[in-house]
Amino acid sequence: MPHFIAPSVLAANFGQLATDVQMLNNSTSDWIHVDIMDGRFVPNISFGFPVVQAIQKVATKPLDVHLMIEQPEQYIEQFRAAGAEYISVHYEACPHLHRTLQQIKATGAKAGVALNPHTSVQVLADVIQDLDLVILMSVNPGFGGQKFIQHTYKKIEQLKAMIQESQSACLIEVDGGVNQENAPALLKAGADVLVAGSFVFNSANPTQTIHDLKQISF
Ligand code: DX5
Ligand code: ZN
Numbered sequence: 001m002p003h004f005i006a007p008s009v010l011a012a013n014f015g016q017l018a019t020d021v022q023m024l025n026n027s028t029s030d031w032i033h034v035d036i037m038d039g040r041f042v043p044n045i046s047f048g049f050p051v052v053q054a055i056q057k058v059a060t061k062p063l064d065v066h067l068m069i070e071q072p073e074q075y076i077e078q079f080r081a082a083g084a085e086y087i088s089v090h091y092e093a094c095p096h097l098h099r100t101l102q103q104i105k106a107t108g109a110k111a112g113v114a115l116n117p118h119t120s121v122q123v124l125a126d127v128i129q130d131l132d133l134v135i136l137m138s139v140n141p142g143f144g145g146q147k148f149i150q151h152t153y154k155k156i157e158q159l160k161a162m163i164q165e166s167q168s169a170c171l172i173e174v175d176g177g178v179n180q181e182n183a184p185a186l187l188k189a190g191a192d193v194l195v196a197g198s199f200v201f202n203s204a205n206p207t208q209t210i211h212d213l214k215q216i217s218f
Pocket of ligand 2: 034066
């Protein structure tokens with residue numbers, strides 16, 4: 001499968017959000033990554049339902065919603081109604097992960113789990129068959145523009161082996177500090193989806209940057 005690019009709107013200009021989403025529509029991006037932060041699970045607050053709805057109104061690409069929030073099970077249906085195609089919860093925020101994944105699937109959305117940098121991929125061994133997506137955090141969640149954590153490569157390889165062994169169709173997404181330099185090695189290690197926020201939106205020509213990330217072969 002060719003890899004997917006999921007630019008994160010966290011790094012967009014919120015004063016002209018519709019324009020930035022239209023740029024993504026017209027680019028070779030595959031998904032639109034939407035980062036939700038609650039100021040509790042992570043030490044930052046991003047945005048909520050009205051903004052997701054506003055993105056969905058303009059977007060022609062699937063919304064990949066990454067919930068960095070406590071008790072995400074309270075809001076799954078609302079995020080689905082706001083237009084989420086993929087809904088990912090954090091392993092660290094879900095004492096009843098299996099139940100929460102079933103709840104996501106019951107809405108018709110695709111179900112994902114995100115792992116913090118310190119969380120081993122082994123914790124997913126017993127739910128891997130139920131997953132559509134795993135987000136491997138390659139920075140500590142909460143902020144865009146952070147430095148990529150090198151240990152992520154090893155986790156991608158371990159997760160890839162687990163997925164192949166279980167014959168799961170789950171995709172591996174890498175989120176945080178992704179750029180043109182590390183993207184080839186991430187893809188080589190087994191990543192299927194690359195999230196890129198600041199690297200895309202802070203570049204001189206975001207459409208071209210997305211194109212370049214999409215063109216990478218290894
Ligand atoms: C981090 C978010 C990321 C972030 C990526 O908490 O989950 O999706 O927006 O931004 P960059 O690409 O700038 O690291
Ligand atoms: Zn994210």
